[in-house]
Amino acid sequence: MTASPVIGGLLAGLYGWRAIFLINVPIGLVVLAALRQRIPESVGRGHLDPLGSLAVTAALFAIIPGLIHEIPWLVALGVVLLGGFVVVELRSTRPMMDFGLLRDRTFAVGPSPPS
Known part of the structure; x- marks a missing residue:
């Protein structure tokens, strides 16, 4: 949590302010992969509404x-x-x-x- 402002500042400084929103994509994918391994009942439900x-x-x-x-x-x-x-x-x-x-x-x- 303490690194977030620094990372956000680096991304904004190097790539523009919109880049701070892109950091959520890899974080979300890592969390999704971790959840699929740790919570087996959520795997395979496979339906959308x-x-x-x-x-x-x-x-x-x-x-x-x-x-x-x-x-x-x-x-x-x-x-x-x-x-x-x-x-x-x-x-x-x-x-x-x-x-x-x-x-x-x-x-x-x-x-x-x-x-």
Whole structure:
């Protein structure tokens, strides 16, 4: 973590400020390879949910700028798209998200404080 500003400064100085974003690609590939070795249950699932991915991405692309720039209709559109994501996931045979986890209080809100 302490080397990050130095590496970022070197990349920006040598190749321009856009180069600092390229460092994430090799780091991401190394992390992905490490995860595939350390978490075997994540290997071989092999399915994508393109409609669910598109719905949640569109929702976030509407909600975030809508909140930042205070555009109520854009936030409303994002909320509708988020509802569409939930509908898509509930109807999907291989959903991205298991909504059953939300029934587990510890998962949904976190553990209770100690007595």
